[in-house]
Amino acid sequence: MKRATFGFLGILICFGLGATADANDSPERIFKKHKDAIVRIYVNGTFRGCGFVVSQDGLVVTAKHVITGAEFPSNIKAAGIEVQQ
Amino acid sequence: MVVDSSAITDTALLRTIAIGLSPVPLAKTPVSRVGAQVTVVSAPPNSDSASMASGLITDAKTVSQNRLNARVLVAQIAAGADSSGAPLFDDYGRVIGVVDELAEASADSNAQGSAVDILYAQQMIEKEVASEISRKPAEGPAPIDDGFSRTNTGVTPSPGQPHQGGPPVK
Numbered sequence: 001m002k003r004a005t006f007g008f009l010g011i012l013i014c015f016g017l018g019a020t021a022d023a024n025d026s027p028e029r030i031f032k033k034h035k036d037a038i039v040r041i042y043v044n045g046t047f048r049g050c051g052f053v054v055s056q057d058g059l060v061v062t063a064k065h066v067i068t069g070a071e072f073p074s075n076i077k078a079a080g081i082e083v084q085q
Numbered sequence: 086m087v088v089d090s091s092a093i094t095d096t097a098l099l100r101t102i103a104i105g106l107s108p109v110p111l112a113k114t115p116v117s118r119v120g121a122q123v124t125v126v127s128a129p130p131n132s133d134s135a136s137m138a139s140g141l142i143t144d145a146k147t148v149s150q151n152r153l154n155a156r157v158l159v160a161q162i163a164a165g166a167d168s169s170g171a172p173l174f175d176d177y178g179r180v181i182g183v184v185d186e187l188a189e190a191s192a193d194s195n196a197q198g199s200a201v202d203i204l205y206a207q208q209m210i211e212k213e214v215a216s217e218i219s220r221k222p223a224e225g226p227a228p229i230d231d232g233f234s235r236t237n238t239g240v241t242p243s244p245g246q247p248h249q250g251g252p253p254v255k
Contacts (some may be wrong), residue, residue, distance in 0.1 A: 050168060058103040067097050
């Protein structure tokens with residue numbers, strides 16, 4: 001009985017440690033980690049909204065209404081980086 | 086260029102020539118839960134740096150209004166109009182949604198913003214990656230030009246090349 005209790009406690013501790021290792025990120029940390037992946041989207045020189053980089057080869061996701069009316073967004077700028085279209 | 090877009094899910098995928106940008110991680114499964122903390126990171130036009138706003142998810146539902154027919158996450162978050170298209174991160178730093186125009190509220194601390202589920206963007210990405218693979222011609226490994234010809238049974242010197250290494254040839 002004692003052995004079973006200790007075994008159960010051991011499992012609980014393992015799960016507890018796992019949860020700690022997968023700790024939540026604070027908004028500040030998320031911001032710091034991912035701010036460079038955010039891009040500004042301009043259509044015909046007018047700022048329309050943001051997007052974000054989802055692949056290393058240049059795929060960017062945004063909202064459809066941000067690019068509505070433009071087959072080719074005229075300019076996409078990341079924070080500090082101008083990205084060629 | 087615009088790779089794919091949908092007015093129904095208010096999601097678009099663009100291809101750019103971007104070098105040195107690190108991608109954000111996307112949530113693999115719907116993990117949003119009411120009460121969970123979320124963060125929007127956006128890039129306002131009149132600033133050199135990005136900005137952020139955080140809040141809590143208040144609802145997750147399917148919305149059918151105007152042209153939109155998609156699963157959206159509603160959050161109590163002070164995300165401004167400049168945030169359209171920005172990523173909505175969960176508290177593990179994974180993107181769970183794309184901020185849509187419903188979030189275009191004033192910078193009121195009680196503002197309700199919403200984002201369409203990242204699922205729709207993931208489907209576009211998977212489709213694009215699959216078509217990219219099918220567009221690439223089948224290529225084998227590049228031939229090695231080191232003076233040896235390779236056979237299935239081993240390596241032999243090419244004609245005119247001196248034998249190097251291994252036991253002396255008798």
